[in-house]
Amino acid sequence: MVKLVALYKKPPDPEGFDRNYTQTHVPLVQKWPGLRRVEIGKVTGAIGGEPPYYLVAEMYFDDVDALKTALRSPEGRAAGENLQSFAPGLVTMLYVQVGG
């Protein structure tokens, strides 16, 4: 299993970000081909200080080929363009191999 982990820094306008994220971005992501599961979490704190992130979203796929196919698909591009429209420069996207 492979996941795309999106780490979002705190946006300048959290309310506007939340609205765009929930109402436009998540519905676009949920259309990705091969997507098995999405897990979205709000960061509520950190050990030892201010958390460096605001939101952690994880998109699960069977393997890295499925993940890359999703990102290159029209649905993947639409989600990427949408993200740039309301949250430019906020996100770090990691490819993560889960388990063996």
Added chain:
Amino acid sequence: MVKLVALYKKPPDPEGFDRNYTQTHVPLVQKWPGLRRVEIGKVTGAIGGEPPYYLVAEMYFDDVDALKTALRSPEGRAAGENLQSFAPGLVTMLYVQVGG
């Protein structure tokens, strides 16, 4: 559901880190009271450049009280001390609220 997300930067000695992490750290974490699930993932890349992290580990609990109880328990302290012994300064720990 709540999770503790541990983001590890790339260690100076990845092989030594992996050995300590797998052989000593994970077994200590798995003893935490109230722990529902652990998901450990190796970072294999990032969109747009070098990934800023090496490993992402997630520890799931029923709620934030259970998470905090685990961290304060003898098992939680043992895992924290173990981590400092082989990976000081590498980890960022986030409290994350999943779903509603």
